[in-house]
Amino acid sequence: xxxxxxxxHHVILSEAASLELGCNYSYGGTVNLFWYVQYPxxxxxxxxxxxSGDPLVKGIKGFEAEFIKSKFSFNLRKPSxxxxxxxxxxxxxxxxxxxxxxxxxSGTRLSIRP
Amino acid sequence: xxxxxxxxxxVICKSGTSVKIECRSLDFQATTMFWxxxxxxQSLMLMATSNEGSKATYEQGVEKDKFxxxxxxxxxxxxxxxxxxxxxxxxxxxxxxxxxxxxLFFGEGSRLTVL
Numbered sequence: 001x002x003x004x005x006x007x008x009h010h011v012i013l014s015e016a017a018s019l020e021l022g023c024n025y026s027y028g029g030t031v032n033l034f035w036y037v038q039y040p041x042x043x044x045x046x047x048x049x050x051x052s053g054d055p056l057v058k059g060i061k062g063f064e065a066e067f068i069k070s071k072f073s074f075n076l077r078k079p080s081x082x083x084x085x086x087x088x089x090x091x092x093x094x095x096x097x098x099x100x101x102x103x104x105x106s107g108t109r110l111s112i113r114p
Numbered sequence: 115x116x117x118x119x120x121x122x123x124x125v126i127c128k129s130g131t132s133v134k135i136e137c138r139s140l141d142f143q144a145t146t147m148f149w150x151x152x153x154x155x156q157s158l159m160l161m162a163t164s165n166e167g168s169k170a171t172y173e174q175g176v177e178k179d180k181f182x183x184x185x186x187x188x189x190x191x192x193x194x195x196x197x198x199x200x201x202x203x204x205x206x207x208x209x210x211x212x213x214x215x216x217x218l219f220f221g222e223g224s225r226l227t228v229l
Contacts, residue, residue, distance in 0.1 A: 043221065090157060092218075102148070102209075
């Protein structure tokens, strides 16, 4: 069965610290992967996505993620976090037809200390 | 980017009443919309896939008679929580997939409180 897991439930960092949030998926075929972010009181929005090609994907607000096929991972990184990055982050793994559902990880709450 | 709008954003109702939540794609046509439920401090739980012009596909454990989904047009899907009870109180989120692109666009969510 397809699944995606996030092992960090709550991460607390100081401003300017580096960030890495883990995401592992379970699927044997070609994958597409997403990271979504939900800022307090706001919609979910897309941070970045991997479809094919360069495994290092750049997203908005200085975030990036690296797809490592051998590790079944798609970890989210940011070299220097800001207080405004405080949010909930979700890794997601979609199906391939237009009607396929998207499977979300359990989410990681990121708290940044000013 | 594509915009998905949900209404109402907040609703409080008495136990036993029914509540309808609308999800609209404002600037694109969505043949498929998804309905999620999000409990506090938890991830999104997919409830059902809403297909325009056909019956919704419900996830295991989701009562189709309790959560009625209608997708009558390419820009509107509705979720009706029938005979609501306090345990139905939650944050309901819809999303739509833009044809030809993989990611979902989300509505702002609707917080339902059943007294």
